[in-house]
Amino acid sequence: MGQRAAKRYAKAILDLAQEQKSVDQLLDDMLLIQNSITQNPELRSIFNSPVVKNKDKCAIAKAVFKDVDDMLHKLFDTLSENNRFNHLKWICQAYTTQYNTLHNIRxxxxxxxxxxxxxxxxxxxxxxxxxxxxxxxxxxxxxxxxxxxxxxxxxxxxxxxxxxxxxxxxxxxxxxx
Structure with a gap:
């Protein structure tokens, strides 16, 4: 279930990024977030924890990734509201895959x-x-x-x-x- 949801979120973000002509900038931000979650077990643990409140996860994400595109800050809000913060890494990965498909990159x-x-x-x-x-x-x-x-x-x-x-x-x- 999680992978499908991540793909849907990534598709929506990619569509929005295409409208705003920020697809490449968003890719850099997505890679930064994905690598940060992958390389930082504490951050990954916070985002996956059922004990940490969603609003706290959102605040942490906005503080850690304060320099990313505002669209991603809105994504953090949406993930918080929908109790899907544990999907963030997979959303970043799905965005990268969809970006590569769009640009014929393997x-x-x-x-x-x-x-x-x-x-x-x-x-x-x-x-x-x-x-x-x-x-x-x-x-x-x-x-x-x-x-x-x-x-x-x-x-x-x-x-x-x-x-x-x-x-x-x-x-x-x-x-x-």
């Missing part, structure tokens, strides 16, 4: 055994654009368990070009014979 995550240099990331972005027709927003992570190579996650798709993946596949093939 989120890609690459896990690699070694740190990738910019030329490799650029080449992967070009390949994604050639295949999908969309721009790619790439995040990377180091995973030494892969031994070599990389794993690319693009939306619901996964491309495993890692050495550990190839070894696991070989192991499965040997077991089935």
């Amino acid at each position: 989120e890609a995550h690459i896990s690699s055994a070694v740190r990738l240099d910019n030329s490799v990331i650029k080449a992967l972005k070009e390949q994604i654009k050639n295949i999908t027709g969309d721009e790619a927003k790439v995040t990377t992570a180091l995973n030494e368990d892969l031994i070599g190579g990389f794993i690319l996650n693009l939306n619901d798709l996964q491309y495993d070009a890692s050495l550990s993946g190839k070894l696991n596949k070989l192991k499965r093939n040997l077991h089935t014979r």
Whole structure:
């Protein structure tokens, strides 16, 4: 239920932002809020707590995020009134997803055994654009368990070009014979 509500809130905000021509500014604010909630367990705990009153959650959000667009301060009020403050992080995430869809951007995550240099990331972005027709927003992570190579996650798709993946596949093939 929560994810659907978050998508509806995000859609309403995106529509309003398009009217006010503040879609990009709102994206920055949404990412700031989402990252703050993700990285700050105390803040996340406050927003998710059934003990903390909604008006207090709203006041805290307005104080912590005092520099965000006024539209988001109105969102805080609405979430407070509707007892939905625990959805704030998901609303931010849904807004980012809808923004990316609107601008033909795909989120890609690459896990690699070694740190990738910019030329490799650029080449992967070009390949994604050639295949999908969309721009790619790439995040990377180091995973030494892969031994070599990389794993690319693009939306619901996964491309495993890692050495550990190839070894696991070989192991499965040997077991089935």
